[in-house]
Amino acid sequence: MKLLSKNKYFLMIIFTLINLTIFGQTPSVYYPEKTDWIDKDDSRYITGVKEKFKNQIEVFAWGEVFKSLAYDFLSSKVGWDDNLHIKQKFQNELDSLVNDYTVAVEWAGIEDKENVDKILQKFRSGRFQGDVSLGIIIYFSGTDNEIELIPEVVDEEQAIDLRYRAETINKLLNEFKKPVREMNLKAIAKAESRWKNYINNGFSQYPWESFINGYITSFDIQNPPGHQWVIFHHELGVELSTKKIKQMKAKEVLTIEMLGWIDYYGDYWENFWGFSGIVTLRDDVGIGIGGIIHFGPTFNLGLTWHDINDDDNFFNDNPFLMLSIDILSYMNLTIPKYDKQLNNLKSARSIVMLSK
Amino acid sequence: MxxxxxxxxxxxxxxxxxxxxxxxxxxxxxxxxxxxxxxxxxxxxxxxxxxxxxxxxxxVLNKWQEDSRGIRDFAKENGLDDKNLLSWLxxxxxxxxxxxxxxxxxxxxxxxxxxxxxxxxxxxxxxxxxxxxxxxxxxxxxxxxxxxxxxxxxxxxxxxxxxxxxxxxxxxxxxxxxxxxxxxxxxxxxxxxxxxxxxxxxxxxxxxxxxxxxxxxxxxxxxxxxxxxxxxxxxxxxxxxxxxxxxxxxxxxxxxxxxxxxxxxxxxxxxxxxxxxxxxxxxxxxxxxxxxxxxxxRQFGEKFEAVEKIRDFLNELAMLKNELGQDLMPVDFIKGFIKFYQVINKHLKGIS
Structure with missing residues (x-):
C-alpha cells in the first residue's frame, strides 16, 4: 500500500510537470493573486456558505457554523486518499478552531454580538489567514500543520478544496470580529481627532515649548497631553490704558508669556483654558508686568502694570487691559469707534471688570 | 478578489x-x-x-514660521534688534x-x-x-x-x-x-x-x-x-x-x-x-x-558607466603586461607597444 501511494505521489508530480511542459503554466489556483479558478456557485465559496448558515449567523451561533464546516471537510468530495497527511493537517486546524472557540465562549459566558470582545480575549482568530509573502500560499505557516499550496504538495483539485475552505473560514472570522473592529476604528479615529485638536487648534507652541512639553507632560498614542506648559511664549497683543475710559488708547505690544499653564478639556481636547505671567514690551511706557488668562484660542485677557511715573513701583499706576490680537480683531476695536464698541461690550456682558 | x-x-x-x-x-x-x-x-x-x-x-514648520513672522515684523517696526528674535524661524x-x-x-x-x-x-x-x-x-x-x-x-x-x-x-x-x-x-x-x-x-x-x-x-x-x-x-x-x-x-x-x-x-x-x-x-x-x-x-551603470569601462581598460592593460613578459626581442617590444596604443584608442572614446 505504501509503495502504491508512493508511486501515486510520484505519478502526480510527473503528471503536473507534464501539464506544465505541455501547457506551460502553473494552474491559477496556486497563484495568490489569481481568481479565475473560483466558481461562485460552488458550495464551498463564501456566498454559498453564508447562505447555508444564514440563520445561525443571524443569531450569532458562530460555534455551530465552525463545527459544521469542520465536519463538512471530513466528507470532502475531493480525492484525498493519496494525500491523507495533508488532509489531516487541515482537519487538525479546523478542529482546533472549533475547540478554541468553544472554550472561549464557555469562558466568556454568552455567545452574542455584545460579547465578541470577551470571546476574543481567549480566542485567537488569525489561524486561517494565508501567508503569501513568498509568492505562494502557505496555510498555518510556522506550525506543525503547515501546508504549502504548490503543485509538488497538493494537486489542483486538492488546492482548490483547501483554498475555498480556508478563504471562506477566514472571511467568516473577519465578519465575526466586525463589531470589535468597528470599536477599534472608532478609538483610532477618536485618538486622531484628539491629537489633531491638540496640535492644530490647541494653544500654539514654539519649538522649545513643544520640545520641553514632549518630555515633561504625560501622554500616549490615544491621549495627547492634558496639560501644557507655556514657556517664553511670544505673542502680539494690544494694551488699553484704563486711566480714563473716554481717553482709552490702544497700543500694539510684544507680549512674552514667561511661564504659564494650559489645561485641555472636552472628550476631544476641543477646549482649553489657562493662565500665564507676562511681560509686555512697548517703547512709550517701558516694560509691563502682569498676567493673562486664556479661554480657548480667541479669548485672551490680561492686566499689566507699567512704571509710568518712573518711581520703581509698577503697581501705583493704573493697570492696562491686555487683549490678544485675536480678540481685538474680533471686537474690531479702533480708537474712534471705542465708545460704540464699549457700549456693545457692556450690553454683551463679555468684558472683565476693570480695576482703577 | x-x-x-x-x-x-x-x-x-x-x-x-x-x-x-x-x-x-x-x-x-x-x-x-x-x-x-x-x-x-x-x-x-x-x-x-x-x-x-x-x-x-x-x-508644524509653517506654523512656526507664521507665528514668528508677526513678532519679527513688530520688532522691525519698533526698532528692536530682530537678529535673535525668532529670526531662525x-x-x-x-x-x-x-x-x-x-x-x-x-x-x-x-x-x-x-x-x-x-x-x-x-x-x-x-x-x-x-x-x-x-x-x-x-x-x-x-x-x-x-x-x-x-x-x-x-x-x-x-x-x-x-x-x-x-x-x-x-x-x-x-x-x-x-x-x-x-x-x-x-x-x-x-x-x-x-x-x-x-x-x-x-x-x-x-x-x-x-x-x-x-x-x-x-x-x-x-x-x-x-x-x-x-x-x-x-x-x-x-x-x-x-x-x-x-x-x-x-x-x-x-x-x-x-x-x-x-x-x-x-x-x-x-x-x-x-x-x-x-x-x-x-x-x-x-x-x-x-x-x-x-x-x-552590472555593478556600475548610467552615471557610473565609465567606472566599468575604466575597469575593463585596466584589466586589458594588465593582460597585455603579462603577455609581454620580461625578456623581449626588440621586434616583439614594438609589437607590444603598438598593441598598447590600440588598447588605449579602443577604450578612450568609451571612457570620455
Whole structure:
C-alpha cells in the first residue's frame, strides 16, 4: 500500500510537470493573486456558505457554523486518499478552531454580538489567514500543520478544496470580529481627532515649548497631553490704558508669556483654558508686568502694570487691559469707534471688570 | 478578489500628495522586463497605497514660521534688534532650496519632538487601519504589505507596533497579531533602530513570525541596505536570532550619486524581484528570468558607466603586461607597444 501511494505521489508530480511542459503554466489556483479558478456557485465559496448558515449567523451561533464546516471537510468530495497527511493537517486546524472557540465562549459566558470582545480575549482568530509573502500560499505557516499550496504538495483539485475552505473560514472570522473592529476604528479615529485638536487648534507652541512639553507632560498614542506648559511664549497683543475710559488708547505690544499653564478639556481636547505671567514690551511706557488668562484660542485677557511715573513701583499706576490680537480683531476695536464698541461690550456682558 | 495592498511610506524631505507616482512608475517599468507582467499589468494585481505624513511636519514648520513672522515684523517696526528674535524661524516653512528645514528638520522633529511624532503616528495608523478595514468590508479579507524608505522605516516601525499592540478603545485589538498580520515588510535604508524611542526596534512586535504568534506582526521581514549608504549605517538594523523569515540584503550597485534614493534601491533586481514576487506570485518571475536579470545587472551603470569601462581598460592593460613578459626581442617590444596604443584608442572614446 505504501509503495502504491508512493508511486501515486510520484505519478502526480510527473503528471503536473507534464501539464506544465505541455501547457506551460502553473494552474491559477496556486497563484495568490489569481481568481479565475473560483466558481461562485460552488458550495464551498463564501456566498454559498453564508447562505447555508444564514440563520445561525443571524443569531450569532458562530460555534455551530465552525463545527459544521469542520465536519463538512471530513466528507470532502475531493480525492484525498493519496494525500491523507495533508488532509489531516487541515482537519487538525479546523478542529482546533472549533475547540478554541468553544472554550472561549464557555469562558466568556454568552455567545452574542455584545460579547465578541470577551470571546476574543481567549480566542485567537488569525489561524486561517494565508501567508503569501513568498509568492505562494502557505496555510498555518510556522506550525506543525503547515501546508504549502504548490503543485509538488497538493494537486489542483486538492488546492482548490483547501483554498475555498480556508478563504471562506477566514472571511467568516473577519465578519465575526466586525463589531470589535468597528470599536477599534472608532478609538483610532477618536485618538486622531484628539491629537489633531491638540496640535492644530490647541494653544500654539514654539519649538522649545513643544520640545520641553514632549518630555515633561504625560501622554500616549490615544491621549495627547492634558496639560501644557507655556514657556517664553511670544505673542502680539494690544494694551488699553484704563486711566480714563473716554481717553482709552490702544497700543500694539510684544507680549512674552514667561511661564504659564494650559489645561485641555472636552472628550476631544476641543477646549482649553489657562493662565500665564507676562511681560509686555512697548517703547512709550517701558516694560509691563502682569498676567493673562486664556479661554480657548480667541479669548485672551490680561492686566499689566507699567512704571509710568518712573518711581520703581509698577503697581501705583493704573493697570492696562491686555487683549490678544485675536480678540481685538474680533471686537474690531479702533480708537474712534471705542465708545460704540464699549457700549456693545457692556450690553454683551463679555468684558472683565476693570480695576482703577 | 482583492488585490495585494502595498503601503508605501516615504522618507525625509518634501513629499506632496502624488509623491509615490515616481516609485510606482519605477516598479511598473521594472516589471515589464518580465514576461508575466506583459500579460498581467502590475496595477491590476497590486493596489499601491501611498501614505503621506509629510503634511503634519509641513504644518508644524509653517506654523512656526507664521507665528514668528508677526513678532519679527513688530520688532522691525519698533526698532528692536530682530537678529535673535525668532529670526531662525524665518524660513522654517520654505520648501525650496532649504535642505535644513525641508529635510533635516523632518528627522529632528520625528525623533526629538515627541508630541509631533505621536501626531504623525496616529495619522499614519488611521490611514493604515481605514484602508485595511475598507478592504475587509469589500472583499472579506485584506492582504497587505508595507514598503518603507529611510525615515519612513522608523515611522512605520512605530506605527505598526502601536497598531498591533495597543488596546484600541480598551477592547481586544483585532488588528493585532493573533487576529491578523501583515504579509511582508520591506525596509529600505532602515533607520528604525537609529531613530528608536519606545519600544526599541528589536523589542517590538515588528518582526516576522507565524500565525497566532503575539510577538510578531508579519510573515516576512526584508531589510535592504546599500553598502555605502551612510544613512542606515549608524546603529545599523541587524538583529540576531530572528527566524529565517527575516532576510538582510546588501546591494552594491551604482547608478546615480543619490545611492540613498528609493528608486536607486529598486533598480537592483535583487531588490525588485523579491518585492514583485512577494506581492504577486513566485511564478510571476521565473527562476531563469531572475538569474538572467541578476547576472546581467552590472555593478556600475548610467552615471557610473565609465567606472566599468575604466575597469575593463585596466584589466586589458594588465593582460597585455603579462603577455609581454620580461625578456623581449626588440621586434616583439614594438609589437607590444603598438598593441598598447590600440588598447588605449579602443577604450578612450568609451571612457570620455
Amino acid at each position: 482583492n488585490k495585494h495592498i502595498l503601503f508605501l511610506i516615504h522618507g525625509m524631505g518634501v513629499h506632496k500628495k502624488n509623491w509615490a507616482d515616481t516609485v510606482i512608475n519605477k516598479l511598473k517599468e521594472l516589471s515589464k522586463d518580465y514576461t508575466y507582467f506583459n500579460e498581467n499589468k502590475l496595477t491590476d494585481l497590486v493596489k499601491f497605497v501611498p501614505i503621506d505624513y509629510d503634511h503634519v511636519i509641513r504644518d 524665518k524660513r522654517a516653512g520654505d520648501t525650496e532650496r532649504n535642505f535644513l528645514w525641508s529635510s533635516v528638520a523632518d528627522v529632528i522633529i520625528y525623533r526629538f519632538f515627541r508630541v509631533y511624532s505621536n501626531r504623525i503616528r496616529i495619522d499614519v495608523i488611521k490611514e493604515l487601519s481605514d484602508e485595511i478595514n475598507s478592504e475587509i468590508n469589500e472583499f472579506g479579507d485584506a492582504r497587505c504589505s508595507v514598503l518603507a524608505h529611510s525615515l519612513g522605516t522608523a515611522v512605520v516601525h512605530d506605527c505598526l507596533h502601536h497598531l498591533g499592540a495597543e488596546n484600541w478603545g480598551d477592547t481586544q485589538n483585532v488588528f493585532g497579531p493573533t487576529h491578523w498580520r501583515f504579509q511582508s515588510i520591506f525596509m529600505i535604508a532602515n533607520t528604525s533602530r537609529l531613530l528608536q524611542t519606545e519600544p526599541k526596534a528589536y523589542d517590538s512586535i515588528v518582526r516576522p513570525g507565524p500565525n497566532l504568534d503575539s510577538n510578531s506582526y508579519c510573515f516576512r521581514y526584508l531589510n535592504f541596505r546599500h553598502e555605502l549608504d551612510p544613512v542606515p549605517y549608524p546603529r545599523m538594523f541587524d538583529p540576531i536570532g530572528w527566524s529565517s523569515a527575516y532576510q538582510s540584503i546588501i546591494v552594491q550597485h551604482y547608478r546615480d550619486l543619490g545611492i540613498h534614493g528609493l528608486e536607486h534601491y529598486l533598480d537592483n533586481p535583487r531588490v525588485h524581484i523579491i518585492i514583485l514576487r512577494a506581492v504577486t506570485s513566485r511564478w510571476a518571475i521565473t527562476e531563469q528570468e531572475a538569474i538572467k536579470a541578476v547576472d546581467n545587472y
